[in-house]
Amino acid sequence: MQSGLYVALSSQVSLEKRMNTIADNLANMNTVGFRATQMKFDDVMTKVEGARVDYVSTGQEYLSTDVGAMVQTKNPLDFAIKGDAWFSVDSPQGAALTRDGRFSMLPTGDLVTLEGYPVLDAGGAAIQLNATQGPPTASKDGILYQNGRPVAQIGLFTADIGPNYTRVGNTAVIPTQEPQPVINRSDIGVMQGFVEEANVNPILQMTQMITVSRTFEYVTQLMRDGESSLGDAIKTLGGAR
DSSP, X not given: OOHHHHHHHHHHHHHHHHHHHHHHHHHTTTSTTOOOEEEEOOEEEEEETTEEEEEEOOOEEEEOOOXXXXXXXXXXXXXXXXXXXXXXXXXXTEEEEESOXXXXXXTTOBEEOTTOOBBBOTTSOBOBOOGGGOSOEEOTTOEEEETTEEEEEOOEEEOOOOTTOEEETTTEEEOSSOOEEOOSOTTOEEEETXXXXXXXXXXXXXXXXXXXXXXXXXXXXXXXXXXXHHHHHHHHHHHHO
């Protein structure tokens, strides 16, 4: 088979993967705390019969670091993060990071996510409140108060998510490197009564989806043309004998 067909096939594989990430982003455009998935593609160079051939890699996923819009809810158990940091929650897969701060307090006083995952403090312990004293108030550094007394502190963490992260649900991720607790950072804090919307730009994503779809069709047509040309060449050479 011609090397050109292999190049085109590698392009189609990468385009399909990109289309899947765009579809996932659009499906979560209204998911609180969702971080859009982006793709990075590199050329893979090789030599075929002395000629250099550039293939398209399957690509690596990474999370967009753009911050979503902050929406005020006035719910005392809703929290958003100002700055580049994450909440930590105890998921079935282990400690995971999320920007979704829609928490609730159980009758036992446990502070949990919508999925029921315990919210963790900076030391990795589950946050326990007094359920009889009502919702807490929070300071900018995440300290929670009930009846004017500090009872816990929401853990904020920074992390290099990297390309090999694991998604947990729609908004949480488990990075490959150990997250670090935020200590004395004036640029990072907690906003009580707010949530962060998804950082998905639907118009941009739709535009990218159209572009990827048209590119896929173009590559498919090139493959057909290549096969047709190869077939014609075989017929011509065969008939010349």
